[in-house]
Amino acid sequence: MRAVAFCHSLLSDWNHGNAHFLRGVLSELVHRGWEVRSYEPRDAWSLANLLAEAGEAPLALFRAAYPELDGVARRYDLAALDLDEALDGADLVLVHEWNEPELVRRVGAHRLRGGRYALLFHDTHHRAVSDPGAMSRFDLSGYDGVLAFGEVIRELYLARGWARRAFTWHEAADVRRFRPLAAGAPAGHLVFVGNWGDEERTAELSEFLLEPARALGLRGRVHGVRYPPQGLRAVAEAGLAYRGWLPNVRAPAAFAAHRVTVHVPRRPYVEALPGIPTIRPFEALACGIPLVSAPWRDAEGLFREGDYLVARDGGEMRARLRDVLSDEALAASLAARGLATVRARHTCAHRVDELLAIHAALSAPAPPAAPPAREEAGDGGRSAG
Template sequence: MKIAIFGLSLSSSWGNGHATTYRALCRALHARGHEVVFLERDVPWYAAHRDFTSCDYCDLRLYSSLGDVDALRGEIEAADAVVLGSYVPEGVALAEKLLAFDVSPLAFYDIDTPVTLGKLSRGDHEYLTPDLVPRFDLYMSFSGGPALDTLTHEYGAVRARPLYCGVDVDHYRPLDVGKRWDLGYLGTYSPDRQPPLEALLIEPARRLPHMRFVVAGPQYPDDIAWPENVERIDHVGPADHPAFYSELRFALNVTRAEMVALGYSPSVRMFEAASCAAAIISDPWNGIETFFEPDREILLASTPEDVTSLLAGARVVDAAAVGAAGRRRILGDHSSARRAEQLEDWLAEARSRLSLTQARSAV
């Protein structure tokens, strides 16, 4: 198939988790013989922090305005499927434009489902409106469970299907680099993630001054009081993620408030850390057990005491065994190759039902 994807960013991983998700998916689709065109809005923020401007697994196109999309209409209409992602600039206007084209199926890929549902409930239509939801032939969601019911029954999604984040397991793999930190976290600053980061890393660092901690990611305010044993790294590019995770004795996963409230919303960072065989300590949320088995493939912690007991040995765990089990789970259920297969299935289902509907209309 030829698949055209309009996404937030493929070229820049700075301050977003979309890029690594799209890269893994596009690479897996290419490996399965599909032709992928990725269309990314050329915006100053990502232009100033690009990892590349071309790649060998898809045709990356940068466009400056919706007018540029009009010029690509013939190529877009020639695609076997078109996918529009969440948080794309001028997403509502772009969706209307694509709906006016001769495109089928047209799918929406929501990499931010908890945020999207929160925005829709507040009347915030930054990149999607309620009336657009039922007009897509397929709605693929980063969240499963109740989110799919909400999309179907409250917003009228025709086919709401889960397409969780996946991992390029050939890139995200354990490296023999030795352990540098006892606990580390990789993620862009978010106000709603800061309280659990405070409880599950910063406070344990204060209580365990002889241990080493690290927080990597951009946009953290200057007024955060980091303990002396917490190292700050402003940005770790995707090429260096495996080494970073491999240098951690434990990797912390903290979840945005809207994702916790909705449940069934694993983050790409959690999957990437597990793919590198890092022993993950995560805040708990509803549905996490459907992705990793607690105490065997992942460790759960709600308080500073939970974390300090793991780090100091009061709660005895084999970190290497937990990391290895998490890696095996990724290989079986959460690789980008598996996600590419699922995308094929969802698109084939949408195409089949569209063909059936058209055949019935012709009678």
């Protein structure tokens, strides 16, 4: 069986969280015996920024961490992309929403011309709510369905007529890479892994991360990109060390070196997209670190009470962090429960199970048409049955 994925980048996770889940899913497919290919634009901005900031070393790190995906990623120029070649022998094709509308349209047209594969559009962003005009540019008429990373997104695709079918398919942790590591010398109390947020959580980072760290006198690290000068000053004034971009495969080691982490959802997920935690909580809990989150509504019941703590405001965040750092039993309980929930329900293996069930349903032959009604002798002209 062959799977083909079109994404912004598999090679780079610089400001590109979608790479985390896609790597995990494609890795899981390979481990199940699938042949996998991925295609990404040659001028992908994430890879260009990664190479400008860190050179080729992160690519070597990616190959070492994902040996099963070495050689899978193929870079293309859209004008020269040969879809007959790219899709030859494909059984399942995933097209991520962070692609050019022209690429999305061309793949759909290829499917309509007789492509013998299941074709799914994969949406892992809030643009369906925050920028519906951009999403309406995608021509999905040739697609068999949409994979939406939350129920609210799935419902939007159907309500707005963007797709005929849509399936809820949450992100999850790649537990081959994201797992508890033995703690070495502690690097600090708190670690935060996340980008500045393009003004979608500036106030929230101050309230739920920086001010509580300053008030409690915590030592720790902040990892991420696109922190403006005022953001860097705020991190320093909070007493935390800014350490820049963190290759995602090194996040487990960062978690292991600290005692607690914080999740600060972007505003669109809090206000308009209940039920979508994004991938960071899955990955943190998979590493067995206690998590304290700013408010978000678990509308789909992904987690259990006690998997992590929620702080409704900055004052509660200070109290929750103080509790975790001062109560070893509480910290151990949070770490164990969160890890157990992820391993039981939210791994890339679980998501591949779901994906293959969708694929099987789409690939199954259509049910035979009901036989035409017959008139039986003596039934007064009523149809049989």
